[in-house]
Amino acid sequence: MSQRIVQFRPRMDAYFGVCPVCRRGGELMVNFGREHWVVCRRDRVRWCFGENLFSSWRNQSEADYRANLARYGSFRVVPA
Numbered sequence: 001m002s003q004r005i006v007q008f009r010p011r012m013d014a015y016f017g018v019c020p021v022c023r024r025g026g027e028l029m030v031n032f033g034r035e036h037w038v039v040c041r042r043d044r045v046r047w048c049f050g051e052n053l054f055s056s057w058r059n060q061s062e063a064d065y066r067a068n069l070a071r072y073g074s075f076r077v078v079p080a
Contacts, residue, residue, distance in 0.1 A: 016049045017080040030068045031057040038080075039072050046072055047080040
């Protein structure tokens with residue numbers, strides 16, 4: 001199974017928000033269905049920045065969504 005994760009470089013002024021714990025930009029972006037989430041694996045937190053903003057979620061299968069939830073679903077949800 002190929003992992004469909006869009007990665008981007010962390011920055012202090014991250015467009016999709018910063019981690020409230022370490023104040024760095026999120027490490028990666030994942031889709032949970034049509035919702036787009038940014039993840040900070042270091043601090044085990046995630047924040048939602050919208051839904052249906054990018055078409056990438058349409059190219060993922062239910063198995064992909066379940067895999068993302070299994071990996072990151074237990075991370076603490078924080079406001080963006």
